[in-house]
Amino acid sequence: MKQKLVVIGAGMASGRMLEALFEAGGNFDVTLFNAEPRGNYNRLMLSPVLSGEKTYDQIVTHDAAWYQAHGVDCRFGEPVVKIDRTNRIVTSNTGGVPYDALVIATGSAPFIVPVPGKDLPGVVAYRDLEDTNAMIAASKPGARAVVIGGGLLGLEAAAGMAARGAEVTVIHLMGHLMERQLDPAAGYLLQKDLERRGIRIHCKGATKAILGTDRVEAVLLEDGTVYPADLVCMAVGIRPEVRLANDAHLEVGRGITVDDQMRTSDPAIFALGECVEHDKQLFGLVAPLYDQAKVLAATLLGQQAAFKPVQTATKLKVTGVDLFSAGDFADAPGREDIVFRDPGRGVYKRLILEGDKLIGAVMYGDTADGAWFFDLIKQGKPITDQRDTLIFGPAFQGGAQTDPLAAVAALPPEAEICGCNGVCKGKIVTAIGGGATTLDAVRMATKASASCGTCTGLVEQVMALTLGDRFSANTNPPMCKCTDHTHEDVRRLIKSMGLKSIPAVMQELGWKTVGGCASCRPALNYYLIADWPTEYTDDRQSRFVNERNHGNIQKDGTYSVVPRMWGGVTTPAELRAIADAADRYAVPMVKVTGGQRIDLLGVKKEDLPAIWSDLNAAGMVSGHAYAKGLRTVKTCVGTEFCRFGTQDSTGLGIKLEKLLWGAWTPAKVKLGVSGCPRNCAEATCKDIGVVCVESGYEISVAGAAGMDVRETEFLCKVTTEAEVMEVIAAFTQLYRENARYLHRIYKWVAKVGLDWCRAQVEDPATRRALYDRFMLSQSVYQTDPWAELAAKPADWAPIADLTLRAAE
Amino acid sequence: MSRFIDIAALEDIPRQGARLVKTALGCIAVFRTADDRVFALEDRCPHKGGPLSEGIVHGTSVTCPLHAWVFDLNTGQAQGADEGAVQTFAVQLTAGRVLLDATRLARRSAA
Structure with a gap:
């Protein structure tokens, strides 16, 4: 007979536990309750969702198909209200479910500072997708956000909101940031880095009250400082969510008390995750939670297993900030420090020794050797022989190796690579030997780098070492060989750090070459034009x-x-001027283009100024037929002449071209406007297409007719020409601000999702702001070169x- | 014996850019780097004849505009996996004037 297993809480720990249970062939009828109206997702990855690097869909760990395949009865959005231990029944807001074994995985609740105003609308925690979405919605450029708490979570929230353009202030009670993970010197470097990105940091700041009448307006500190705020994020800490366990009279200390087998004081009830207390210890980082999940799965299967907490290392998931800490680094008698500082490069490394052993490491700015130090800490071996060169890392232990892979090569097989999932180097090497030759395959086989992702580089290095030439990185690659940053990182950092020239970008983001290359320079030039139209x-x-050369x-x-x-409309006078120019400069070929205009081919460079002077004199300007910019607006004749036309498609096409011309974009942009659904202007394979109908205008986007052929996807329908112009200008601006250089609209939309684009242009305020920014840029760039x-x-x-x- | 001919003022060449000098042997591209060093190379990529003078100049390299071959301005050698080279010519920078060694040009055309 199948055992009935009820799980309360679909968090990362319970998700991993169920996975382990099913992988081992466990035969259970599982009912999974979750107060959040969704299943398991990777909570650690909310920070990349907040900063815009990932979408929610990308961080879901178990989808509906997975639950169905394993016969899990999902009760999402159903909070459990009672546990009846005598009759072994769990009651939710919709009814009761009996259990043979019960797992409590209720996680933790954010700690809310008990100050006046804490319940005002606009005060959020940073715990789940709702909080994240609230912060995304509030992080419009120019909005003001205050984050209370300068720990790991608070700083990730601050950086994410700043990346979206909000003005962010962090209020931290202690003397330096992340005091649980960092010593004061590293905390200071971190503060400097964040301040350079425009985040204001207020240390030793105690919150006295949150001010506001209908919603939050400001935060008042004990020292009298007032910070205006449209949103306040409380990230001061978490406490185990133990209310259900308390009500059921289970043994509860700070968390639900469990033994080494994750069993509570009731032998039929187990608990794991952030809600438990084991050996007087609470758990907040993911690695020990995953260990608990493995142990509990084994316990439920009747196998022997015991949970032993291990040391964990910390990394901050903020792009461009390299920070690593592990072990114990508090000052104490009998401890000695080895410190390395390079203020110019912003590098700080500190090793903490007790006797002849390494017990802690804090690194900032250069964390490449972090895993090696962490391994030394865990091994606890004497380091006396290495002491004089220890701080320089594995490359200096026995010879002058300069190979960047040396640090990873020097790691023993049992060295931990992925802290989240407890994957050691040997396991990765074995997986590669078993045929996992891509990063995705290694992730599938071992889970290494599949949680927070900060060890992705390390995993790739292990792959490079093991596979040699057969290794090729398949993740989002760096922009070019001049930098390790991806296009997306660079775009975000240009905005958040306020970088306004190519040398500034190269200096601040650590370009490895002098003057970049032919690949990154045009991209950087474009990003700066798009982000700082009036300053760059x-x-x-x-x-x-x-x-x-235009x-x-x-x-x-x-x-x-x-x-x-x-709009493809010309006049006899223009045609004469073109014909004259073709004669005068002996143009070898005159050709009609696919974009409804005339191409004069084979003009010598030195003749370009003269031929353009002649064309300018006839009132013609550059068609930008060479540009990553607005190319053509193809039209049909519309109501003017056509007996089927429903609107003046020609006139609208001309208006659109006059609105958009001169705009630089990540890649070329072509438009089409058709006067009726017969679509003679072929609008539905353009980057942006308009199809006129009796009742208005259907705008669709993301078509292509090049190496890829795609039909456009419907964006929205509007009723006036003025709305068409505003929507298209706003959408173009959205593309200009967010896409990677050389990505056509269809590639970009595939990445960010059409729904997101639509949400931006459908919101009147967002659309207007995008339109205004587009017009500001046009005021500078809409000129005939x-x-x-x-x-x-x-x-x-x-x-x-x-x-x-x-x-x- | 080298014979240096004054061809232009340094300011006539854009930083990280190039200008052309016409010679009987074809065009020579005179490059100016971001740090005001000058180099002269044959303006014809050995791959498909692309005009190197129109390439993007980065550090002391130039990338051909047609198919992105990269050449070292010091040696004229193609970089990376591509094999080939263009001729280089000696240049001098004196008092803000750019001088090009025309010895080879004269000798060849005289021959």
């Missing part, structure tokens, strides 16, 4: 040749000239002609 000056020398370079080094033809460039024809010709002198 376009760097022409960081432009690819086509954008520098023409498409051809294989023989000549260029193509394409004047703009608004040739108006200025054609004035200096000498710049386009050779600087000297030695053909005559050399022949003398």
